[in-house]
Amino acid sequence: MEISQLFSLCDKLDECIFIFDEDHQVIHQNAAASKIPLPEQRKLIDHIKTVPIHTAQSDELRLENHWIIQPFSLEHNSIFLCKTKQSPGDSASQLREEFLDRLHRGQNPFLAATLSLYHHLGWRWTAVAQLLDSHRINIPVISDKGKTSGPVMYSLEDTPCNLIHQAKQFIFFNDVANAFPNDKMLRDMGVQTYAGLIYKNRQNKAIGHVLAMHDSDDVDVNLCDHLLRTITHELSLYLELDSSQREIFKVRRLALTDHLTRLGNRSAFEHYAHHCLDAARDDQRIRAHLVMIDIDHFKQLNDQLGHDQGDIILQRFSDKLSTIGRIQDRAFRLGGDEFVVIFYDSNNLTEDMIREKIDVILHELQQKDALDLECSFGLASFKESHYNLEKLLKLADQRMYKNKQTRRTKQHS
Structure with missing residues (x-):
């Protein structure tokens, strides 16, 4: 090479x-x-x-x-x-689980996000800020080593918070005192490291940001980036719900989880897919894709090895599939051995890239779990489906079937 x-x-x-x-x-x-x-x-x-x-x-x-x-x-x-020691994908999944569990138990979403982020990131201070206007934010709760206080009203002028809303992307500073000499509060607190990311409403408008601060520069920036993207995404989804929907959310959360694989089930997929389709339709700069995947010859494997072993195969495969992409890319089990993954805001996704990602999963399963599996898949973009879920699924299913037939033809030639 x-x-x-x-x-x-x-x-x-x-x-x-x-x-x-x-x-x-x-x-x-x-x-x-x-x-x-x-x-x-x-x-x-x-x-x-x-x-x-x-x-x-x-x-x-x-x-x-x-x-x-x-x-x-x-x-x-x-x-x-x-x-x-723990991959960002694993930490992000655990962060999401804790946040959803706190919501299920009736905790305020800002408190739930703040404490969940603290537990999985480990930085000294974590908080969620609400944008009041172009000059001020409100911080309902701030965590200092897990102890909460608040609310705090804060001016955006000459602060890292202001730059987050200007940049509209993940922001990180590791020399806060020199970068923001006029921010007396952060200087008095002894903040050395600061990171933040906005969260948005359905109209794709920033309505606040999630922030993390630490009194040391010995931090894992990649992990912080992953976790902030996870919690802002989940918080945006939850805040879209009205009060009655939130009650339903608490009651039905377990009903949206596939009991065997702990991936989202078909109902969870449809809810998330509609959310992503609406966002992509409203802002067509967003490029999103759906991939449909199934395990080849799974019925024969299930019959040969027994249903218990078949369940283990599905669980191992799902564990790997849940980390196939970035934080905003989510996997679901539709039923049997059929899965879908939504790759959200994925500009240059190609079939070769998907095959490479799936091959990595299959190789790891073969190496670590001695599972020799093969998969077929179909890739479809939101845009070509005209942002219609039924058309999107049909396109992906047709291409998955074509992929399966092509691979079988090659195997027998």
Whole structure:
């Protein structure tokens, strides 16, 4: 493999990747690694330099702070894959579960979001802010190491909160005192690190933001990005519901979960799909896709191995499928061995990319669980269905059937 091809491959991965030459110099780091705060990057690189080049084994894990560092040797270079003890996808799923559970128990959504984020991110301060007007926000509750207080009224002028609403994307600062010298409250609190992301209403208008702050710069920015995207998405969905719908939500939450796989079931899929279709119809800059997937020859496997083993296969496959994309990309089980994934705001999704993602899942299942599975899939965009759910499902189903037939033809040729 040429070095340029190696760089390109690493850039497609969600994990943080550093590539070193024989002189222990960094010759490439992918986009995920570049998002790590500079102090954290320096710690990781300094630690990696203690690992002898070409002597590292691929199954050896080196731990530094909250990072797991896995080295690989390749010709004249060494690759180091860096990840947190728990993957962002796992943490995001657990954050979503805790938030929904708190809502189910009747907790205020702002309190539920604030405490759920604190428990899974671990930064000292977490909060949800409501935008009152272009100059002021209200923070109903703020958590300081899990202890809550509030409300707090706050002016946006010369604050990181103001920049969040201007940028309308994930914002991170790791030197708050110097970046915002006029923000006396944050300076007095001793805030060093700040991150935030807006949440929106059905009209795609920002109505507030979720924020996290820490008194140290030793943080995992990738994890923070994942978790903020998760909680803002879930909060937006919940706030769209009126009071009667929220009561129904609490009562029916378990009815929206597939009891075997713990993915969302068909009802949950239809609710989420309509929400995404409405948002994409209103803002056609959003490019979204649906992928329908089924496990080939599952009925034969179920008959051969027994229903208990068949259930285990579905559970293992679902666990992997739930992390196939980003935070806003969600998997559902429609029934039997049929699944769908909604890839929301996914501009350049192609069939080759989906096949690659599915192949990664199947390889992991084969390696870790000794499950030798094959899958067929069909990809359809929201736009080509004219934002109609029935048409979207039909397109994906037709392409999945065509994919299945094509693969069978190749296998028998």
